[in-house]
Amino acid sequence: xxxxxxxxxxxxxxxxxxxxxxxxxxxxxxxxxxxxxxxxxxxxxxxxxxxxxxxxxxxxxxxxxxxxxxxxxxxxxxxxxxxxxxxxxxxxxxxxxxxxxxxxxxxxxxxxxxxxxxxxxxxxxxxxxxxxxxxxxxxxxxxxxxxxxxxxxxxxxxxxxxxxxxxxxxxxxxxxxxxxxxxxxxxxxxxxxxxxxxxxxxxxxxxxxxxxxxxxxxxxxxx
Numbered sequence: 001x002x003x004x005x006x007x008x009x010x011x012x013x014x015x016x017x018x019x020x021x022x023x024x025x026x027x028x029x030x031x032x033x034x035x036x037x038x039x040x041x042x043x044x045x046x047x048x049x050x051x052x053x054x055x056x057x058x059x060x061x062x063x064x065x066x067x068x069x070x071x072x073x074x075x076x077x078x079x080x081x082x083x084x085x086x087x088x089x090x091x092x093x094x095x096x097x098x099x100x101x102x103x104x105x106x107x108x109x110x111x112x113x114x115x116x117x118x119x120x121x122x123x124x125x126x127x128x129x130x131x132x133x134x135x136x137x138x139x140x141x142x143x144x145x146x147x148x149x150x151x152x153x154x155x156x157x158x159x160x161x162x163x164x165x166x167x168x169x170x171x172x173x174x175x176x177x178x179x180x181x182x183x184x185x186x187x188x189x190x191x192x193x194x195x196x197x198x199x200x201x202x203x204x205x206x207x208x209x210x211x212x213x214x215x216x217x218x219x220x221x222x223x
Contacts, residue, residue, distance in 0.1 A: 010104030012125050012150070014052035015095035016044050017167075018067065018111035019060045019084035028063070029193050030111045031070070034206060038070040039193065042114035047148075048074050050121035052107060056098050058091040060084040089162035096156055105135065107150040108168060112193040115205055116148065120184045124150050127182050136172070140181040140221075141190035181221050 018030045018040050025032075030040035040057075047055045054077050059067040061080040068078060081094040092108065099106060105128055109116070120139060127150075128137045134154035139146050149168060151159060158171045172179065184190075188209070193199040 009129055011053050011100070011102055012051075012128060013099050013103045013106040014047035014050075014055045014109055014148070015092065015099075015106050016040070016047060016055065016057045016109040016111055017088060017091045017095070019058050019063070019081045019091045019094075020088065020111070021060075021085065025193065025195060025199065029199070030063075031066070032193065032199060034114055034203070039114050039202075040067070040111045041070055041074070043109050043111060043116055044071055044074055044076060046116055046118050046121055047107070047109055048076065049118050051125060052121075054100070054103075056095050057111075058095045087163070087165040088167045089164055092162060092167050093160050096160060103153065105150055105152045106156075107148040109148045110192055113147060113190065114193075114202065115189045115191055115209065117184065117189055120182065120189065121148065123182045124148055127180055128152070131180055134178070136175055136179045138172070138179050138181055139190070140183045142185055142187040143183075144187065144190065145179075145181065146190045179222075183221060 030038060032039045034042060044055060044057055056077045056079050057067060057071065058079050058081050061082055064078055064080050079094055079098045081091045083090040107124060124137050124139060128135050131137065134152035137150040139148055151168060155171050159168050188205045191202050191205055193202045
């Protein structure tokens, strides 16, 4: 989704990593049905609604057609990762390489976190745009750091060195003093679906969540 007309803010991308094989789940979790939609559609739709541009979804090459169908109608760019089996880092690198040169920063999302609130996603982007460069902004749920994580472009070269399933962990550890946290008080929003038990928790949380009463406005705090 493009920024509102007249908005001269730098472009901030979202990378949704959806190329994993879900070995602990026993089936590809991105296709699990949540409220009648594939689970992957929920975080992608949230990133689009929060003003990220572009929203790049990294998928396995064999899933590209199915992913296009699952995300029909959303303004996204699909980016197949030919090395998806090698781990999360290859998907992160694939997504980063697909970004336009004028993107100032990128937030990294997980495809199995459908409960991330739009208000939190917007607050992460706002905090990044207001921070001193090179900014690192991370969601924190009831005191526990999590995703999405927003990296300034200055960190892209280091992120492109990641291997295996480490993702951006090494960059976050190396620059821990620069991390600015955006706090969300409800830990349920951070739930992901790595295992069947996790999936049951996500389903229960979805049913219990009151869309009419978001928990609270996120709070931003330096690391």
